[in-house]
Amino acid sequence: MRILHTSDWHVGKVLKGRNRHEEHIRVLAQVVEIARAERPDLVIIAGDLYDTAAPTADATRVVTRALSALRKTGARVVAIGGNHDNGAALDALRPWADAAGIELRGSVLANPEDLLITGQTEEGERWQLVALPFLSQRYAIRAAEMYELTAAEASQTYADHLGRLIAKLSERFSDPGVINLLTAHLTIFGATTGGGEREAHTVMGYAVPATVFPQNTHYVALGHLHRSQQVIAPCPTRYSGSPLAIDFGEEENVSSVAIVEVGVDRAARVRDVPISSAIALRTVRGTLEQLATVNLPDAWLRVLVREKPRVGLREDVQELLPNALEVRIDPEMMPDRxxxxxxxxxxxxxxxxxxxxxxxxxxxxxxxxxxxxxxxxxxxxxx
Incomplete structure (x- = not known):
């Protein structure tokens, strides 16, 4: 079967006061075009559809239209909630999603069977997918208790809880002749951050070892870290990364979606398809004289000025570079205090x-x- 794996859309993101609404429309339109060309059996969006828990009407319109367009390609579509999403609000959209043929899982509910999604490709390949939305530390214990953990187990670490939950949800992975898939929104020890993630949800307290994934999983589709990367794990495990750079810390990332081909007896093969529709983010530094030679009209700029601070310096820079969204003194010019x-x-x-x-x-x-x-x-x- 063929899978299109994407995540971390962050629709509604405002970059240094600049609305990126049109960029998101173009980027997600390109994701849909890739789906039409690749004809995947399944599309997985591994969390953070939105940049905020209270998305605007425009952001909601962009996401729901993108999900509908992906479904119209003929693929099954599964989307989970991330740490930026409002899980309860996504779950409230499930009547619409169900009617549209879209599997939407915003939060971990009381019924574990709700997080196991099954299907079959046109060629008759059976698959099952554990869809695990983001779990905060506060709710991890509560969710773990739903699965009849002992008091001693409930006092263990966040990573232990996630491991036990995944083990419970993947119990049916022992079924023969079925492709076992898992999607989650979390941080894996040793993985590389993209540069624009919410720090509070990527620090060690939220990281889990890759050993939480069962060895008999054919592919793990992760979201949360914005850089596309393979993770060393007992089974094929990958972050698709964000389809556009979320902040200037991600300007070196190569935005893409992952196309995965996998079978019951065939190891997952992954190739990245680049996304080129977003405006590039670039950091430039120099004196005013040097900045006057910069020629990047099609990029959003972060400018590090190598001049002494003075009134009107920002305005002078923005006159030279109208697409400069952030202007500050180069840290190398500042005294160490x-x-x-x-x-x-x-x-x-x-x-x-x-x-x-x-x-x-x-x-x-x-x-x-x-x-x-x-x-x-x-x-x-x-x-």
Whole structure:
């Protein structure tokens, strides 16, 4: 069977104040064209359809139209929720998705059978797919308890919970003559981040070993890390990466979707098909004289200026480079004040440091300081 694997669309993403709505339309139109040309039996979108848990009407329209267009190619379509998505809101769309022939799984619900999707290709190949949406640490224990874990098991780490959940969901992978597939939105130890992921959900507390995947899985389609890459694992495991660079930290990534060919007795073969519809992101640095020679009219630019800070410098740069979305002084031009900052923080309480941070950000919103005090007192008293 043939699979088109994509993930991390992040529709609705705003880059340094610049709306990327038209870019997303072009990128997803190209993904659909690839599906028409490749004629996959199954399309997997491994999470983060949206960039925010509260997508705009325009973003919702782009995603639902893309999913519908992929389904019209004749492929089965499965999409799961990622850490940027609102899982409950995606689940609320399931009546529409079911009517459109799209398998949408926003969150882990009480019924494990709901996360096991089965099908058969036109050639008669049977397949089954475990579709595991993103699980936060807070809900991992709760989800694990749904599968009758002991109290001791429920006190283990996030990685342990994910491993047990996957083992439970993949129990039927022992069925003979069936292609076993798994899709999830998570971080694997040793994998390389793309540069624009949400840091809080990629740090070690959220990483799991690749050994959580059963050896008899024919292909694991991952989402969450934005760089396409193969992962060393007991079975073929891959991140498809994002089909467009989400932020300037990803400007060196090669955006693509993965085309996978796999059979019951045939190892998964993967090839990446590049996506070229998005505007390129580029970082340039130099003096004003050097920047005047830059010729990148078709790219969004991050500009690191090698000049002393002064009033009007940003405007001068943007006059030279109208497509500069971010302009700042090159860090190499700034003095190292690490020791000075550490001295300023020494001996000060968390409340004082947080207050200084709010003052530096001109944050005068009512209740923020009081909320911090309440949370700090709660944490301090529970040590």
């Amino acid at each position: 690490t020791g000075e900052r550490m001295a300023q923080r020494a001996g000060r309480s968390p409340r004082e440091l947080f207050g200084d941070y709010l003052d530096s950000k001109d944050n005068a919103e009512d209740g923020v300081r009081e909320l911090f005090d309440e949370l700090y007192d709660e944490v301090s008293t529970n040590k």
